[in-house]
Amino acid sequence: MHAPRHLHLVVVRRIIRYLLGTSTSGLFFPSGSEIQLNAFSNSDWAGCPDTRRSITSCCMFLGDSLISWKSKKQDRVLKSSTESKYRAMSTACSEIVWLRGLLAEIGFTQSNPTPLHADNTSAIQIATNPVYHERTKHIEVDCHYIREVVDKRVITLPHVSSDHQIADVFTKSMARQRHQFLVGKLMFFDPPASI
DSSP states (O other): OOSOOHHHHHHHHHHHHHHHHTTTOEEOOOTTOOOOEEEEEEEETTOOTTTOOOEEEEEEEETTEEEEEEEEEOSSOOSOHHHHHHHHHHHHHHHHHHHHHHHHHTTOOOOSOEEEEBSOHHHHHHHHOGGGGGGOTTSOGGGGHHHHHHHTTSEEOOBOOGGGOGGGGGTSOOOHHHHHHHHHHTTEEOOOOOO
């Protein structure tokens, strides 16, 4: 950045402080965890204060173990939270299809559809109910890829309450208690102190 503003420096300091405070932390992979893919997707609609673009995130679990996560600013401003959430679901859906293929190649074929947990009921209805498509022409055709994957039973779309939306940790700032709760769900812990 050729001319960082004070706000940018504040954010960088916070990130560095967070990284220094968590340098001993790591992901925990329990040995008895089942080999079933599970996913969460979310977005923070118009979350970027400078551009009003949404921040999209998704995270993938194999059993209880976090194996993949992504957070990205969307490439343009979106006019509704439903469209933003739907695009986040589309990104997560592509990741699920890729991970299922990878798991099948290494001998862990997924026999059940992968649950993609989303907290926006309108986005879920668009993906599962063709009647809504006439009312959603502002969502590009390629986003209807989700509908096809749902029809093929590659994924299911269970609703998750916003309180339990794990992907939130990748999209927005939050109070310390909520952040710690969600990071715990990611199985991100400090190692136990040696005796």
